[in-house]
Amino acid sequence: MSDDTYGLRAAAELIGIMPSTLAYIVSVGDVLPERGVPTSTTYEGTVWNDLKKFVFTSPDIERYKLEMDRRNFVDFKAEYADVYTPDEGPNSRGLEFGPGWTGILGEFCDHMRDYNDIGRSCKLRWGKEKFGALKLFCDYDDSIQRYVEHAKGVAYGRSLGTCQECAAPGRLRYGDMICLTLCDRHAHLAEPLDLERDGKVLDVSAWTRSQRRTE
Numbered sequence: 659m660s661d662d663t664y665g666l667r668a669a670a671e672l673i674g675i676m677p678s679t680l681a682y683i684v685s686v687g688d689v690l691p692e693r694g695v696p697t698s699t700t701y702e703g704t705v706w707n708d709l710k711k712f713v714f715t716s717p718d719i720e721r722y723k724l725e726m727d728r729r730n731f732v733d734f735k736a737e738y739a740d741v742y743t744p745d746e747g748p749n750s751r752g753l754e755f756g757p758g759w760t761g762i763l764g765e766f767c768d769h770m771r772d773y774n775d776i777g778r779s780c781k782l783r784w785g786k787e788k789f790g791a792l793k794l795f796c797d798y799d800d801s802i803q804r805y806v807e808h809a810k811g812v813a814y815g816r817s818l819g820t821c822q823e824c825a826a827p828g829r830l831r832y833g834d835m836i837c838l839t840l841c842d843r844h845a846h847l848a849e850p851l852d853l854e855r856d857g858k859v860l861d862v863s864a865w866t867r868s869q870r871r872t873e
C-alpha cells in the first residue's frame with residue numbers, strides 16, 4: 659500500500675473533478691476510500707459530515723478515475739460514436755445524468771441507429787436528468803418525428819423505474835430539496851424526504867400537469 663495520502667480537495671484535484679463531485683460519489687456508497695470509512699451513508703449521517711476527515715490513498719485515486727470514466731459514459735461514447743453527436747458551442751450540454759441509465763441510453767441509441775441505417779438521420783445531442791426522469795435531445799429527420807418522440811417517451815418512462823445510480827429497480831424519491839429515481843439502497847441520496855409526497859408522486863411532470871388541471 660502506498661504511504662501517500664490526500665484529503666478531499668487534493669484527491670479531487672488529482673482525479674480532475676470538483677471536491678463536491680468526489681463528495682457526492684463517496685456518499686453514493688459504492689466506491690469508498692479504503693481507509694477509515696464510516697458506515698452510515700445519509701446526508702444527515704456520518705459520511706457527509708466526516709468528508710473533510712477522509713483520507714484517499716494513491717490506489718483510491720486510480721479507482722475514482724475509473725469511476726469518473728464510467729460516470730462520463732466513456733464506453734458508451736466509443737460504442738455509439740455514429741449516433742451520439744455531442745452538442746457544441748458556448749452553452750453546450752452533455753450527458754448529465756447518472757450511470758444507472760446507461761442501458762436505457764444504449765437501447766434508445768440502438769433504435770436511432772436503425773433509422774440512420776435506412777437513411778433517416780437521427781443523432782443524440784445531449785440529455786439530462788430532470789425531476790428524476792431522463793430527457794433526451796436529438797436532431798432528426800422530420801419524417802421520423804413521431805417515432806423518435808415515442809422512443810424518447812419510452813426512455814423517460816423506463817428511467818422512472820430504474821435507479822439512476824446502479825440500474826436496479828427504483829422509484830422516484832421525492833426529497834425536500836431534490837427528486838431522484840433511486841433503488842432502496844441508494845434512496846438516501848434524496849434525503850431528507852418530503853413525507854407528504856414521497857411514494858405518492860412518481861412522475862413530477864405528470865403530477866404537475868394534473869395539479870394544473872384541477873386548479
Ligand SMILES: [Zn+2]
Pocket residue numbers: 821822823824825826840841842843844
Ligand atoms: Zn441503486
